[in-house]
Each structure stands twice: as structure tokens, then as C-alpha cells.
Amino acid sequence: MKEMICICCPMGCRLKVYDDQDPIRVEGNTCARGAKYGAEEAVSPKRVVTATVRVRGGEIAMASVKTSGAIAKSSVFDALALLKGKVVDAPVREGDVIVGNIFGTGVDFVATKTVEKAQ
Amino acid sequence: MMDKNLIIVGGGPAGLAAAKAAYDAGERDILILEREDRAGGILNQCIHNGFGLHTFKEELTGPEYAARYEREVAARGIEIKTGTTVLSIADKTVACVNAEDGLTHYRAKAIVLACGCRERPRGAINIAGCRAAGVFSAGTAQKLINIDGLMPGKEVVILGSGDIGLIMARRMTFQGAKVKAVIELMPYSSGLNRNIVQCLQDFDIPLRFSHTVVAINGKKRVSSVVVAAVDEKLRPIAGTEEEIACDTLLLSVGLLPENEIAKTYGIELSPVTGGAIVDDALMTSKEGVFACGNVLHVHDLVDFVSEESERAGASAAAYIARGGELSDCVAIGAKDGVRYAVPQLVRRGGEGALGFKMRVGKVAKDVKIVLECDGREVASRRRQIVTPGEMETLTLTAAQAQILRGAKEAVIRLAEV
Numbered sequence: 262m263k264e265m266i267c268i269c270c271p272m273g274c275r276l277k278v279y280d281d282q283d284p285i286r287v288e289g290n291t292c293a294r295g296a297k298y299g300a301e302e303a304v305s306p307k308r309v310v311t312a313t314v315r316v317r318g319g320e321i322a323m324a325s326v327k328t329s330g331a332i333a334k335s336s337v338f339d340a341l342a343l344l345k346g347k348v349v350d351a352p353v354r355e356g357d358v359i360v361g362n363i364f365g366t367g368v369d370f371v372a373t374k375t376v377e378k379a380q
Numbered sequence: 381m382m383d384k385n386l387i388i389v390g391g392g393p394a395g396l397a398a399a400k401a402a403y404d405a406g407e408r409d410i411l412i413l414e415r416e417d418r419a420g421g422i423l424n425q426c427i428h429n430g431f432g433l434h435t436f437k438e439e440l441t442g443p444e445y446a447a448r449y450e451r452e453v454a455a456r457g458i459e460i461k462t463g464t465t466v467l468s469i470a471d472k473t474v475a476c477v478n479a480e481d482g483l484t485h486y487r488a489k490a491i492v493l494a495c496g497c498r499e500r501p502r503g504a505i506n507i508a509g510c511r512a513a514g515v516f517s518a519g520t521a522q523k524l525i526n527i528d529g530l531m532p533g534k535e536v537v538i539l540g541s542g543d544i545g546l547i548m549a550r551r552m553t554f555q556g557a558k559v560k561a562v563i564e565l566m567p568y569s570s571g572l573n574r575n576i577v578q579c580l581q582d583f584d585i586p587l588r589f590s591h592t593v594v595a596i597n598g599k600k601r602v603s604s605v606v607v608a609a610v611d612e613k614l615r616p617i618a619g620t621e622e623e624i625a626c627d628t629l630l631l632s633v634g635l636l637p638e639n640e641i642a643k644t645y646g647i648e649l650s651p652v653t654g655g656a657i658v659d660d661a662l663m664t665s666k667e668g669v670f671a672c673g674n675v676l677h678v679h680d681l682v683d684f685v686s687e688e689s690e691r692a693g694a695s696a697a698a699y700i701a702r703g704g705e706l707s708d709c710v711a712i713g714a715k716d717g718v719r720y721a722v723p724q725l726v727r728r729g730g731e732g733a734l735g736f737k738m739r740v741g742k743v744a745k746d747v748k749i750v751l752e753c754d755g756r757e758v759a760s761r762r763r764q765i766v767t768p769g770e771m772e773t774l775t776l777t778a779a780q781a782q783i784l785r786g787a788k789e790a791v792i793r794l795a796e797v
Contacts, residue, residue, distance in 0.1 A: 266577050270433075273573025308578070311428045311441055312554055313526055320417075322529035325427035325443050334582065341554055355447055373427065374443035 263303050267295045278303040307331035311373070314344050314359050319351035319376040326359050330368045344370065351378040385409035385700050387474045387488040389466050389641065392421020393682050394494035394673025394689040396449035401693030402492075403456045407700055411486065412453070412460040413476050419453075419460055420446030421496055422519070423682065425526045428547055434683035445682060466495075469645045472668060490668045490696040493642060493656070494689060497674035499544075500634040509596030512603070518544040518632035522551065531555055533628025537605050538562045539593050541569040541576070542769070543680070545632025550579035552630075560624055562587045563607050565614055568743055570769035572680075592616060596629060605629055635678045642671070652720040653677040659709050659725040660734055661695040662688070667706050670696050677722050677737070680771055684737065710784060716793035717741055717766075718749070721774075726784055734781040736774045738792060740766045747794045749774050753787035762797060 262281070267274040267290060274295050279286040280303035287299035301307065309331050313323040332340055343360045353359075353376045360370040386407055388395045391414030399412050418424065423431070426442030433439060436448070453460065464478040474486045499517040516524075516532050522544070524530045536557050538545045541564040549559045562580060567589050569576060580587050588607070594616050595606040609620040637655040639647075648657045648665035655676040656664040664671050672692035673685045698704070709725035721738040738749070744766050751759040751774060759780045766772055774792065776784065784790055 266573050268574035268577050270574070273577075308582070309429055309439075310554075313427060313529065315529055321527050323525075323527060325441060325526060327427075327429060327441055338554075355444065373441040374424070375447065 265299065265302055267298050269294045269298050280304065306334040308334050308337055310337055310340055312341055312344055312370075314370075314372075315348045316353055316376050317348050317350050318378055319353065320379050321376055324349065324353040324359075324372050324376045325374045326370045327373050328363065328368050329371050330366075332363060332366055332368050336364060339364070340370075351376055381473070381485045381487055383488075384411045384486045385489045386411070386492065386696055387486050387490075388412045388492045388494055388693075389469075389474070390414065390421065390494035390496055390673075390675070391416075391419035391460055391462065392494065392496050392673070393423055393446065393449060393685050394496065394675070394692075395419075395421075395492070396446075396453050397686040397689035398492045398494055398670075398672055398693030398696070399458050399460075400449065400452045400456065401690035402697040403458055403693075405694040405697035405701075407697035410458050412458065413464045413466055413474070414460060414462045415465045417462050419450050419462065425519070425523045426547075427526050428551075431682050434681065435686055442682075449686070466641060469641055469669075472666075488668075489700045490670065492689075492692050492696050493664070493669065493671040493675050494673050494692075495638045495641065495675045497635040497637045497678050499631070500636060502631060505631070505633055507593055507596055509605075510598050510602075512596065512598035512601050514598065514602030514628045515596060516628065516630055518548045518630045521548055521628075521630050525551060525555060531557065532630075533557060533602075533626075535560060535626040536628045536630060537593070537607075537624055537626045538630045538632060540564065540632035540634070541571050541587060542632050542634070543571040543575055545630065546571045546575040546579040548630055548632065549585050550583065553583050553585070557628075559583070559585045560626055561585070561607070563591045563593055564589050565592045565610060566590070568767065568769075570767075572769065593629065594621065597623075602627055602629055635674065637675045637678065639675060642675075645669075647671075650720065650724065652714075653722065655722075657724045658722065659707075659727050660723045660730055661699075661704075661727070662692040662723065663695065663699070663704075663706070665706070667704070668696075668699055670699075677720070680769065684771065688737070710787055710790055712736070713789070713791035714738065714793070715791055716795070717744055717747075718792050718794055719768075721792045726781075726790075728785050730781075730785060731778070732781065733778050734776040734784070736776075736792060738772050738774070740768055740772065740794065743767045744794055746797050748797055749792065750795045751776065751780075751784065751790065751792050753784055753790045755789075758783050758787075760795075766794070
């Protein structure tokens with residue numbers, strides 16, 4: 262059994278997740294999202310990752326990025342390493358794919374901010 | 381001197397939402413004045429996700445949320461002057477300055493104050509020690525990393541466990557720094573539980589409640605901080621000091637509405653919120669001057685800022701179209717665990733439903749938020765848990781609001797269920 266705090270919303274329900282049972286049983290949740298989160302978090306936790314990438318010739322130095330979906334928590338730092346040292350040329354548009362298909366997951370790093378060329 | 385029907389001070393989420401709503405209410409002569417080089421305000425540096433769950437029913441990052449409102453404002457052709465600082469307001473005349481126009485005065489029919497808030501600085505919390513480099517407010521560190529691409533330090537201690545402090549613990553960790561501890565004066569965090577899990581527990585960053593930083597050591601650069609436990613009266617306990625080696629201290633110790641302009645203009649401010657005292661149209665003590673967003677009271681969620689600011693924008697447009705004056709109001713008090721409720725005043729001549737936003741002073745479980753008029757419960761809302769870190773709301777039906785408008789005295793308080 263694992264105890265955890267649900268991160269789906271500000272309620273922060275305290276969950277008890279019986280991951281030795283099949284199907285996994287979740288207690289302490291107050292909604293269906295909590296049950297799903299608890300079961301998933303116990304087996305294969307996932308996170309959406311937000312970070313930045315360096316821009317060459319832009320009005321500001323960095324463009325913000327996010328993963329287009331959640332990726333395995335265990336691969337978060339490996340994914341971040343893909344952005345380290347990477348430089349993209351301005352202009353960057355919101356939605357531009359910065360790193361495609363991270364580790365074959367089908368999830369991309371996409372820009373979340375438009376950065377125009379420096380004037 | 382130029383004439384403008386509506387001047388909006390600030391082009392962050394509050395100013396953008398106010399402009400959009402004013403336009404949609406029929407006002408066309410609008411000018412937004414923004415100090416930074418781009419609109420969007422603090423959202424530009426809040427690159428994490430979690431914004432927009434209420435407004436757009438999806439989870440956006442800060443820049444994406446800002447861009448949606450920027451597009452709404454651009455689609456309406458609303459004028460915005462960036463790089464423009466408002467210096468003062470007097471007699472509904474706004475003095476501002478930028479590099480192109482120099483000093484300019486705008487005479488407005490209505491003004492919306494949407495200038496946001498500022499972080500409490502080191503000087504406000506009186507930490508003893510050296511004036512070495514390496515002490516940053518959490519928001520400054522956030523701007524350095526997310527906008528300028530500069531790392532403030534490598535080994536970090538964070539004082540304050542509000543959401544900005546928690547978000548920065550994760551951000552610095554992502555960028556390769558070692559966050560050694562988050563220190564919280566109170567016995568609880570004012571940040572969201574989900575952020576404690578996602579930003580601290582995911583990376584095994586210790587969170588120490590009822591502790592504070594009592595000294596900062598270092599000559600040119602911070603070399604360590606000394607933390608100590610505090611007693612019930614928040615005084616450091618002698619003998620509990622512990623030195624933590626670090627090169628950086630981030631301060632996430634609260635936000636204060638940015639009301640220097642309002643103060644010099646003579647707008648009446650609340651000592652509790654630090655923002656203006658407003659009626660249910662969000663009009664301040666100066667007729668035709670409105671306030672919304674973090675300059676009115678500090679919010680946790682930008683979604684609520686947008687909602688509040690759209691009301692201020694629509695109110696300003698209605699004021700310009702139909703005129704209006706400071707009207708007879710019933711004052712809404714706050715007691716028994718409720719620190720404040722906004723708006724603080726409700727016009728007796730108003731109509732329709734009403735909503736209040738409020739904060740409690742400490743954590744309470746199984747309570748109800750009650751509006752009492754002349755000693756009688758008029759509306760209430762049950763809550764499993766209320767915490768100082770999360771803004772609470774109370775909505776009145778039109779019928780309940782009508783009772784309030786006729787009341788001699790009104791107060792919002794917590795009661796046991």
C-alpha cells in the first residue's frame with residue numbers, strides 16, 4: 262500500500278493506493294480523477310515538463326517550452342538534457358516543435374511563447 | 381493633454397481582461413499603458429502549467445494564457461502602449477512617460493488600476509547578516525532564468541513555501557542547481573499541496589516548517605545561511621541554529637499590491653489587503669476609478685484575476701456611458717477567522733447576484749462561510765477545509781443580495797458546521 266497526496270486539483274486528497282491488488286484499489290479520493298491518478302501514480306508516474314530553450318537573435322534570450330503530453334517521471338531529467346545546449350533561431354512561434362518525439366514517446370517539446378526577432 | 385475615455389494602468393492579465401470586457405460592453409476609446417516591453421505581465425515568466433482550468437477548461441502555461449488575452453485585445457483593435465510608465469494620477473489625469481512620446485498627460489473619463497503586486501523584499505523581513513551577493517526574491521530568480529537565461533546560483537536555500545518558492549525549487553533543480561531546503565516560518569505552507577508534491581517531494585527537497593533564516597553569511601557571495609526553529613510566537617529558539625552551506629538564498633515571503641500611484645492620488649486603501657477599498661462595481665473611493673487583479677488584493681489563480689477584471693472593465697464602460705457617482709453602500713465586515721472580504725462595500729441601489737472573495741487567517745476544517753445581515757444568516761457555504769493560502773468565495777443569489785442591500789450591518793465569518 263502506498264500513501265500519497267493527489268495532485269489533480271487544489272483539494273490535495275490523501276490517497277491510500279493498494280497497488281498489490283488487481284485491479285488497484287484507491288481510497289481517500291473524492292472524485293474519479295483521484296482514483297485514476299492514484300492508480301497511475303503507483304505504477305507509472307507521469308509529469309508534464311515545462312522548461313526553456315535558448316533563442317538566437319530574439320527579442321529575449323529564452324523561449325518557454327512544455328511537453329505536449331505527460332512523460333514518465335523517471336525520464337524527466339533525460340528529457341531536460343535534450344534542451345541543454347540547444348539553440349533555436351528567432352522567430353519562435355507558440356506551438357513550434359522544439360524537440361520532436363521525445364524518446365519515441367510521440368510527445369514533443371513545443372514552444373509556449375512567441376519570441377520575435379530582435380529589432 | 382490628450383483625452384481618452386478609458387485609461388487602463390497595466391497590461392498584465394488584469395489590464396488585458398478589463399480592456400476586453402470594456403470593449404465588449406460598448407466602449408471604443410481605450411488605451412492600455414504597460415511599463416514592460418510586452419504585455420502579459422508576470423505570466424510571461426510563469427512558464428509552468430496549471431493556468432486556465434477555470435477560464436478555458438484546460439491546463440495552460442503562463443505565456444499561453446497571456447497570449448490568449450493578448451489576441452483578444454488585438455482582435456478588438458485596442459491600443460496598448462508598452463514601455464510606458466505611469467508616474468502619477470491627479471483629477472483623473474494620468475501622467476506617463478516613454479522613450480517615444482516623452483511625458484504625456486491623458487485626461488480620462490474612467491481609469492482602471494491593474495498594476496499588479498510586488499514581492500516583499502529582504503528589508504521587509506529584517507534578516508541579519510552580510511550584504512553579500514546571492515540573495516534574490518523568488519520572482520527575480522524566475523525572471524533571470526526564464527526570460528534572460530541566467531542562473532542565479534548553484535546551491536540554494538529558499539525561505540518561504542508559497543507557490544512561487546515551490547515552483548522555483550523545481551525550476552532551479554531542472555536547471556541543475558541543488559536546492560538544499562525550503563524553510564517555512566509557519567507550521568503550514570501557504571502553497572498548494574499539489575505543488576509541494578510536484579515541486580519538492582518529486583525531488584526529495586526537504587520542507588522545514590516552523591523554521592526561519594536568522595543569519596546570512598558570506599563576504600562577496602553568500603556562503604551559508606543559518607536557520608533556526610521558531611516558537612508559537614514565531615521567535616527563533618536559541619540553541620536550534622543550524623548552518624546550511626549555499627551560494628544563493630531565494631525569498632518567497634509574500635506579495636503586496638502595488639499601490640504607490642493610488643496612495644498619492646488619495647484613494648482609500650485597506651490595511652488588511654493593501655489594496656483599494658471598492659464597491660461591488662469595483663469602484664474605489666475616487667469616482668470613476670476602478671481597481672482589479674493583484675493591485676486590489678493578491679490572488680492565487682489568474683483565472684480569478686481575469687474574472688474580476690472583466691467585471692471592472694464592464695463597470696468602467698457602464699460608468700462612461702451612463703455616468704455614476706459614489707453611492708450609498710452597506711459595508712461588509714469580516715470576523716471569526718475571515719481576514720477580509722472583497723468587495724468591502726455593496727451599493728444599496730444595485731441589483732442582481734453578488735460574489736465575494738475572501739481569505740481566512742488560519743487553517744480550519746469542517747466549517748461554513750456565513751454572511752450575516754443584522755445578526756441573521758443570509759447565505760452560507762460549507763467547506764471541508766479552508767487555508768490562508770487559498771482564496772475562498774461566497775456567491776449570493778439575487779434574492780440574498782437584495783437582503784444584503786437593505787441591511788444595516790453585514791459581516792462575513794466562519795462558523796462551525
